[in-house]
Amino acid sequence: MIKLLSGKGIEADMKKETFSISEFAKSTGVSVRTLHYYDEKNILKPKRDEHTGHRVYEQEDMIQLHKIMTMKFLGMSLDEIKDYMQTDIFDLSFIDTLRLQESKLIKDKEQIDIALDAIQRTAYLLENEKEVDHAVLISLLASMQNEKKQEELAKGIIKDDVMKKMFPQTAKEKMIFEQGLLIFYKRVKKHFGKSADDPEVQQMLDDFYRLILKVMGMDSLKELTDIFSLNIEDKENEERIEAYVQEIERLVPSPITEEEEAWLGKITTDYMGPLWDEEEGEN
Amino acid sequence: MIKLLSGKGIEADMKKETFSISEFAKSTGVSVRTLHYYDEKNILKPKRDEHTGHRVYEQEDMIQLHKIMTMKFLGMSLDEIKDYMQTDIFDLSFIDTLRLQESKLIKDKEQIDIALDAIQRTAYLLENEKEVDHAVLISLLASMQNEKKQEELAKGIIKDDVMKKMFPQTAKEKMIFEQGLLIFYKRVKKHFGKSADDPEVQQMLDDFYRLILKVMGMDSLKELTDIFSLNIEDKENEERIEAYVQEIERLVPSPITEEEEAWLGKITTDYMGPLWDEEEGEN
């Protein structure tokens, strides 16, 4: 609620009329240096004592300073504020300025929201996993950072229904999926080099396969692998897909080394081969 | 969703191993100057070509840069980032850093929310009122800016039940009240100097009185005026109230001049006198 009447307003003539800079600073809450700065920048220039050269602030300056503080609070720069310090009346044109500030602030806020979300998800993962390879965590964080952009990019090449299946939707789904990925990559780094026959490697791939199926479903997974296997002779599409992969690589670094990736590619084909056949047989 | 496997991972050895600074800049999206800066600040120091002195970036630098970008996205400073560039594994201690970042971001976000709220309310007022005296608008904005602080301060001297009545609660209430105030202050400035008998002045006070009653109710209003009239001899309380008024005056500048305030005080007592008697008579 706004202040209405401060006291009786009768003994007003008793009020102190002028302030030294330190008094003014104390009573307004801004620093002396800030007042010096506003003076220097011609934003708030008080009278001077002719003899001593000391700054002399008056009630009017108090109002002006409040104006400055208020517009700063709205997120404007001192340069922008300076332009508004001349006018005594705000009219409709000020709305444009407000709307501009509004959109800036909304943008900032969106960034903060994305960062906060990423922080919370990362903290959750770290609490459960204790130690995580930095490349893996960075990859995850980069992925969170660009979730929206990634979805937009994906829209260009993947059908809507697959899209919906492809990206985990709820916060819970995301957490499950991300933790599964972390564990998977940990094991990739641990078992790197072993044969596809190794039981631990088998277990790793089994778990990973199940994780993917949990979030995507079998049909979407097949569509997706079809898209990326590139055995369809569709030049135009091929270029789009190439560009997509490039862009994603730029946005999200790989969580594993090239050697690990090559090894993973090899054992995956060894592992998937029979599975695909099995599925095909069922059709 | 995170990138899983980019291509077959077989032809990986064909990849370009090194980049010039401009190539590196283009493929990562950061500026050349930024890379220079990171080098200068010992945050990312690539190899050098012995002969030409040119910077030579490798795959490893790509990973490091992604790490930097990611931590920047989380809101960390380059100094803080530098400390984390050495470690290869994130453990539980990183959670503390995350939590710290989190609280910083939450604080920033709260500020933005307050500013956004104020902007929207101000824009609404301006759209309806077209032109508003700057002192009035500044006062309103300052008041919005400090709503929370004002409520906390008020808690010290006003009873809870009155408090609840005193501050408009819903957004709609706030808008109605604020617009009423704007209109009131406009008329104060317009009719300043006129007698309390003037019909326009009467109308102004009537409307204002009704506005206050609308948000507060009669009983709360009386309690409030009792508190501020200071005719109760309660030294301790008096000091607290004095301090409260001082602090509010510091936070929220008056929307009207001292002369206007004095005039308003006078006609208010002229106006309220009979009203109070009337009410007292009813008891």
Added chain:
DNA sequence: CTTGCGCCTGACGTAACGTGAGGTGATATG
């Protein structure tokens, strides 16, 4: 007479780069 206070004016430091200015080795062109 000196000490201290409050004020003054420079002037440099901050964060994370942007933006030239001027110089060098390598390549492309007349």
Added chain:
DNA sequence: CATATCACCTCACGTTACGTCAGGCGCAAG
């Protein structure tokens, strides 16, 4: 072969909104 262009280098100042000394002045008290 001379030169123009290119990509790179380093140096260095500009930016925002102040914080933080450093040195100096006038005035009052001890």
